[in-house]
Amino acid sequence: MKIESLRRLRGPNVYLSRPAIVAGVRLEELAGRETSDVTGFAERLLRALPGLADHHCAAGAPGGFVSRLRGGTYFGHVTEHVCLELSQLIGRDVSFGRTVSAGEPGLYHLIIECPVDEPAESEVPGDLLAVAVDLVTEIVAGVSYSSVALAAAGAGVPQMQHGSAARLALLAATAEREATGPSTRAIIAAARRRGIPVERCADLSLVRLGWGNRRRLAWAAMSDRTSGVGIDIAGDKEITRRLLIDAGVPVPAGGVARSAAEAARLFATLGAPVVVKPRQGRQGDRVTLSVTTGAETAYAFAAAGQDVVIERQLGGRDYRVLVVNGEIVAAAERIAAHVVGDGHSTVAELADRTNTDPRRGAGHSRVLTRITVDDASMRVLERQGCSLGDIPATGETVWLRETTNLSTGGTSHDVTDRVHPDVARLCLRVAALVGLDIAGIDLRLPGIAEPLPPVADGQEVASGVIEVNAVPGLRMHLAPVRGRSRDVGDAIVRAMFPAGSDGRIPTAAVTGTNGKTTVARLTAHLLGDTGMRVGLTTTDGVSIDGRTIFRADATGPLSAQMVLGDPGVQAAVLETARGGLLRRGLGYDWSDVGVITNITADHLGQDGLDTIEDLAHAKALVAERVRDGGTLVLNADDPWVRSLVDRPRVRADRKRLVWFGLDPREPVVVEHLAKGATAYLMHDGWLVQATGARRTPLLRVADLPGAYGGAAPHAAANALAAVAASRALGAGQESVASRLADFDPPVANPGRATLLRIGDVSIFVDYAHNPAALAATLRTLHRLWGVERCVAAVTLPGDRRDDLLAACAQIVADGVGRAVLYDDEDPRGRQPGEVSALVEREMRARRPKLLALRADGYRDAITEALRLAGPGDVVLVLYESLAPVLALLAELGAVRGSDVPVPSAMALPATKAPGAATSPARELAPGVLLG
DSSP: OEEEEEEEEOSSOSSOSSOEEEEEEEOGGGTTOBGGGSTTHHHHHHHHOGGGGGOOGGGTSTTHHHHHHHHOOBHHHHHHHHHHHHHHHTTOOOOOEEEEEOSSTTEEEEEEEOOTTSOTTOSHHHHHHHHHHHHHHHHHTTOOOOEEEETTTTEEEEOOTTTHHHHHHHHHHHHHHHSOOHHHHHHHHHHHHTTOOEEEOTTSSEEEESOGGGOEEEETTEETTSOHHHHHHHHOHHHHHHHHHHTTOOOOOEEEESSHHHHHHHHHHHOSSEEEEETTOOTTTTOEEEEOSHHHHHHHHHHTTSSEEEEEOOOSEEEEEEEETTEEEEEEEEEOSEEEOOSSSOHHHHHHHHHTOTTEESTTSSSEEOOOOOHHHHHHHHHTTOOTTOOOOTTOEEESOSSOOGGGTOEEEEOGGGOOHHHHHHHHHHHHHHTOSEEEEEEEESOTTSOOOOOOTTOOOSSEEEEEEESOOOHHHHSOSBSOOOOHHHHHHHHHSGGGOOOOOOEEEEEOSSSHHHHHHHHHHHGGGGTOOEEEEETTEEEETTEEEEOSOOOSHHHHHHHHTOTTOSEEEEEOOHHHHHHHOOSSSOEEEEEEOOOOSOSTTBTTBOSHHHHHHHHHHHHHTEEEEEEEEEETTOHHHHGGGGSTTTOGGGSEEEEEESOTTOHHHHHHHHTTOEEEEEETTEEEEEETTEEEEEEEGGGSTTSGGGTOHHHHHHHHHHHHHHHHTTOOHHHHHHHHHHOOHHHHSTTSSEEEEETTEEEEEEOOOSHHHHHHHHHHHHHHTOSTTEEEEEOOOTTSOHHHHHHHHHHHHHHOSEEEEOOOSSOTTSOTTHHHHHHHHHHHHHOTTOEEEEOSHHHHHHHHHHHHOOTTOEEEEEOSOHHHHHHHHHHTTOEEOOOOOOOSSSOOOOSSOTTOOSSTTSOOOOOSOOO
């Protein structure tokens, strides 16, 4: 087998609502063969991976996959399940997989779920699939493996040759390193329970919670409101000490030492025992407790980095209290790393056994850290008169550390419910003094349930605060070895998003075959009077509040995240195109509004789309991801769009359905309005809002910018879709009516039906590049100029299927009197000149006497088309890239067009809506639907 392609779907996609990879796998010599054709394959595979016996597969119950395996199934399907099982074994908790034909014999697409917060750049999914392919191939060849433990990952994996076991161990380590740590994971989980969108930054602990101006940032247990001054204070143990002493907080006596002599003097002054710690250390690193001699002081001073704090060691027990936003949310007693004897195992063996606990991992990746036996451990053992080879008695505790940090192998007991009010008040006061919204207060106390004596001047402190921690670890509260777990992640999220806020901003997603860029731009324009700063993504780039910040085809998930992650954005309108949707998934989880303009033949033959039904399935994702209670805006005139409401995952019954269309007699509209619902329609020459029997005129079609007096009805459909979306996002009715009239297409929607003029020749610049769009554009030109007055400079994208290019060519042949053909600069996989040759051949077959010339590039094509045009003619310019075309036309003297011929083949709209006053926002008299 061979992996031919691999792409990562980062968000909700056509397969599932979570991230996944889609791999193209060619079966090669295994094509057409089934597992039942290979003697002993099923038994060898199950011996290597016994966990496969629990896979459900299509049966929906454990054992389903084994039944398929023994009955006979294709090897792509087997590889999918093997990859899922290996994922589980290395700690990636995923369960969804699917194998589908890629449209040619022996080639399959394997869709395999990825952990939701795994970095998009991670190579683990692809490398894991490669291991799965190798394993299946080797077992087919007759190699037999037995299941063994992978110590590095703490999980069972197959014993494999040729370094496969080492590859899997490396992937396990990489997956664990890339995964979020327990603190970050707790915050993410709490946010998702609240419905707050979460986006992780690469493989860091930095996460963005919420969108736009409601977004917040968290880095482990630090928020974007955490004081930088507070962090610096807490990071300097001496400054913290002095600040708290000045405030009357009980802290141990001590001071700073920057030389061995200073350390010796401090030790002599304080008296044993003392604690020696780095002035700016963390997590118990290089901290030495129970220092009782001058020699030990010198050693600890050097180990701590020679800029140290030396303090009198307080007696009692070690506690950590977590303060979040002025509230005590958790408290734990911390217990240093230790083992408990069983009467027959050595200390070393007991430590190794303790480390097999699956909760323990390297560093902070798991809720507990593995115990490391090092020089510090040996000194602690020596003080107890013990060694690694000793066998402690049953129940005897042997300490391996004096510091109680979880990062050095310690554990915790929850004591939240026992915190005395005096201790609680002290901790809240300390957090406020240091200036931290989230703080971990370390204390040494006889007991956390006991009252605290007041600090007396000149009296030695026997218990009190020993440290203040910014960005405190949450592990001890999430998974104490004794007592209940505390949902400290939720406490942090509640502080960041008070009053139940979900951190979302109004968001609309717009998709369809044609018109989506126009609808997105117009929707953003119509929201202008709401006072919200709108972020917009389109095929031309990303804009914030009307200013372009990024130029590109910005219709994929990364562009959506660019808008949603901008703290200046208060509402988002996201054009969502097929390419990004299929190749990367959505850039959001749920939208408030989903708009589908139409579904017609385009891009077939790409990304697994072979039919319009396939295209409809892909576009339906935008409808499926409208939140419950959100608004779904659909084109009533399009049969494929109408069919979406019958899809189970669309769940139209849980959304507000709004139809728009040009035909008010369409049955779904009539039925919809009969229920008292709302639609946006064209009626008697007006754009109207229809609710039940009520009709409210918005704007005459003749006055709609870009509709050319009604000659371009598709412009009216786009406007109706945008009105529906903007109204659902909060735009007022009167505001929408006035802003519709103010929309300036050449400026706000360039390259879409843009009219220019050079002398007596009109130029119509448009991006029509599929049969439906070309037909709509040419119908508009025919209404205004007639067929024989139409000249066209035509280019079509090379990544379209031949039959779609032929259909486009036939439409152009029927729709123009003269044509000049040229090729895109990017042939998109075709040979230079191939597309224009195909188009020319189809046009001549359709109209043998049609004047159709070929040119080299857009400059020659446009120049030649203008030469062929006479006074009063119109030149349709289709383009690959708009900017150079507009620059050329400006160079040739083109100016903005204004007057257009009166449409001759259609009735002009009425100058006043029937029954309406002059104000466009006045309602028509209630009545039945007109048509």
